[in-house]
Amino acid sequence: MSGRGNLLNLFNKKTRSSEISSSSEYYENDCGFNIHHSTSSGEFHRLPKDNIGSDLLKTIKNMDTSVGRGRAQFVQTFKSNETNLGKRKDDTSSIQSKDTINNESTSSLENSKVHNDEFFPNVVHGSKGSSVILSCNYIELKTDENKGVYQYEVRFFPAVDSVHLRIKYLNEHMDKIGGTKTFDGASLYLPILLENQMTVLVSKSMDTEVEIRILFKKKEPFKNCLHLYNILFDRIMKTLNYVRFDRKQFDPSCPKIIPQAKLEVWPGYVTAVDELEGGLMLCCDVSHRILCQRTVLDMLIDIYKKNINSYQDLVKKTLIGNIVITRYNNRTYKISEVCFNESPQSIFHTKTGPTSYVQYYTKYHNINIKDINQPLLLSIKKARGTPEDTENIEFRLVPELCYLTGLRDDIRSNNKLMREIATYTRVTPNQRKLALDKFYDNVSNTPAAREILDRWGLALFRNLNNLKGRQLDSEQIYFGKKVVTAGQNAEFSKDAVKNEMLEAIHLNNWIIIHFKTDLRAAISLLDNMKQCCRPLGMNISKPKIISLDHDRINEFIDALRRNIVMETQIVVCICPNSRDDRYSAIKKICCLELPVPSQVINAKTLCNETKNRSVVQKILLQMNCKMGGSLWTVKIPFKSVMICGIDSYHDPSNRGNSVAAFVASLNASYTQWYSKAVIQTKSEEIVNGLTSSFEAALNSYKKRNGCLPESVIIYREVQINWTIHCLEPWLMNT
Template structure:
């Protein structure tokens, strides 16, 4: 098969209205007198493994002065170093840890590839940031000297930066965004003590569950490590052999090396493996970093953190530029910049964006309305007859008996009001009281009353947000063995009179989508001139478990009805192997419902990093083409559909700001950026699809990696934006096109329901039904 080529930009957005935009990208130039950056291979004898980057760097630093005399200022990147100066091979002797290393530095020629130039620039800029006394955690740098304290939550937040250098249409640019890192203000030892007081009988397992996999920071030298295990057999009084072979206790080592006195002898040690060594750390001198599920579930903590971290647009842009100002004002960092003759602008890149309209929504009874481009929300507008509403004739409500009064009064009263407002054609649901909140009782009554003819069940489950014990068991059963659409509501939600009507409004729309209806549809979408199928693809990954492929494809001209195909993969199985099967099923179903197969297919692929794009091009697209070949061979496809494949990325550091009347604000919804800060030889664009409730707006980045449709880029961008308004869990715009979000939700629902045997195996019924049962 002929190798596939990444798509090239066919043009630029000309639709909508132009708007001046500032981006958090800054010009970066190295003055090398016209010469290219030179690369040198570095060899150590005795050999030091490539994975031991820190050790290689330390050995090389012993002869840094001599090396600069031969090749000039350089940047070292584990296996190679880069310099602006051409030189011949040089051999040096470095003594490190009483060992003589012979270092041979050999020129390999100028750096030519964009990827390698980008790698050099990022290594150089990281070395400059390293001179600002910032702490590197992951790939970001944080300032420990300006913490934001949240004493009520025993947390501190370090401000910092996420930066990357790349080559764009406007040349070499640095993208700088502000970032934050959450740290505990109590030590890991204190946290272990808290866990022990709450779980005295099983505290070791509780400690392991909480800390293994977490990132911790050592207080004495600000290094970060990932916890691999808790060693309960060791303590600060345990001994180890130092580099001279002498036995020393951890207590004595910390006293002599760091001047730290260990107070608690009754603590285990934390095992942390790095590329160089296995470290044993003392909990008393460590703090945990990052957010746990427990913190994310705490509304008050997240609210206070948002207030501390969500910066208004003008402040966020100023703080991004603040990194460059800090470099220029810091003697050590600025010397590095001057020595390399680097020119870094403190002025952000400016460009012209285009603002396109969100369009209109179609409802039942031929009603329609224009989407409010200011808010992107239409919560009130859709409280009417839905676009398509199947008759809801067989359905029931299940609940614990002690919630009967709550269900019969509060819930059913509100439900009847909503049914009247939306003009839903339905029979009265049958009420089923379950005698307890034990799963065995629920399973018994569900299995004895449900069959495939039942349209829907509503389950009022005991518990509060994210804490219902019955939810996982119920969903596993529904997904794998009892295929009846279900809608779950927590009894804690029903107890809140305020907002209950809004909740039930959303519930009735979800119920409609789950039984094959369409709550609303988008009017006059692009690509409507020929039968077109829109597809969302995402993969759920969880360490130590099966992955789940979520594949959702539209089967109607409004891109509103879906065939949903979850596929559970074995731990070592590639998702590509099931893509072909999914595509065959989707095209077959499309042909059944439309009388012909699709002429065009638009794929939105979520969850792919920049480094994985080529792998998707080479691995996943051939599988899709293989499905076309199979269908042609079976006589079900007269010719291959035209295909456009977009990778969707919402975890990005690019930010855009509207320059309006001398003020810096968030850009309007529907702003498209496809100039200046996009790839020089690719086909990518940014969309501002969802309003920021607080702080700066986050764009979504689209990469078109394959395109044989010949469609204008304006239409591709319009479809990508407008389909952000057709996700039936939210009456407004979301950050990705609806097929993408449905695929994510589908994969997540199966992946998160995994037990020791893996995720539930999808019942065959779900592969043939046209409903979004997993919402």
């Protein structure tokens, strides 16, 4: 069900949901699988660590709150006469008391099909638009009725504190509990039901015996085993020799080479097991990863040749936070630091004694390191399942053996190269289907992969059935004096630059700051703005133009401080080149010290007279939004709703701290927004900062509209560890 359909069902009970089908440009090259406008009124704020969630209840009384995911599938509203959060059955509750055995779990095995009424009580099928037959990237997982996931509690007598020893003792009896298990030191999961309610095993430790009691607790339902199933598919990917990057797996055996840029594209997949209307399903989508064919050492040499004086700073800026791969073992590491005081000649300790990195790689990997004076790269990984104060695991890497992965800034700025990369990474629907078929065949034809599934009573089922969806009519786009149709491709960018804006802000008091050699770019900008502003419904007065003798950062900062006044609507800075430090300094002045909207322009973007008009049109649209105007809107079917968005950012160079960003709509056309950024330390829960932001957004909404919203919709970034359960304690009484 689409996000819009859920919204209509949630806020307008008379309207049915529907599905939006979008088309995209087709790219017919080999995809690598061997198959042929806003006002921002907010603040920057550091939060204390104390819990402020309890204060939110007073603010959000009598409100509905829903949480949206990436595909806009919204959960039921909390304010429902039929549902009471306080009495809701907790399907993920902890294990029962050690002395209690769940007798119900010994009943007959569950059916492999899931009852839709249990998991999806409010399934709504759309009626708007036209019916369309769709294919989906899901593979059905069949379950063996004679197997499942059985949970056991394991006790040791005498007590064994070490998790490592517990696992060791239990592994001595694999023949008695079967060859397949998942054990964390306390809870044991097996795909089989042991004969006895309690199984007693004995292991020897030194001169004493350790008694192991395995107590059957219950058979886990499928919906509680999704994490386990996802782990199983991670293991399957390893048997297929795929390389893991974040949550995605890539095939290093069939890269697509881009020789001019010395890049290669690895094809891969991202998989996830979930419980859906059709039962247990594996979602499998196509993904790609960019790898550099040049070593990190080659990059260090290039940086050194270009700028000797700031060599170390540039190296750290280029590498820290990025992911590299070592091809001798196809493992990935995130760079945490560059150790200029160490080299391959440095000594470290192993189980067999001290050795150098040169000797180590020669002995264990048969690799001769050529440059013995290069610095080392440091990668820090947190040990799994250990307390916070446990020492992290450190890896020293040799740049000569490392290759950078991902899209660097210089690649992103190269439009020609990005178009070439897109021929491999943007795949057609038909290519996606073929890639899905290839994945199914790889798993089915690999005995080791099949065995992993068989042990847990699982099997992939090639489901060629299509499903019915809904294709909505084209959306109407409302400009200032005209309504246009977005079309089947939802493309209306040309209409946006030739129609009057919904809310145009006239430029009466503004500033242009430029370096003296960029005078021509400043004149071209102003001339094109005067030509483009009238069709957009915007009037532009002559700005205050400031020419700088030097392009130093301090020159721009001083010019901003001297010329920004209360009446200034916006500041335009034309910079001779792209420099992050100068950009950051300008934004710091305009966002914190002297709050005023700002527009930073690279002079190189205004050097082509034939393209300047289209460039300036887009700049004008940005400036109008920054000053509080609106470009366009669409007809929203529900009223008195506040839509929120949440995202997070972590700067690799500032380890430990992250920034949580929060935005919320303030008006009925959803063109005015409140925003807030909160610094989060590593030990703080992100939900604390979001609670403070949410409360402030509600106050802003009430101040503008005279009342609180009746409902709230929250979109969150998928990787944020923040779910509907985080809100429940604060919404219990709503």
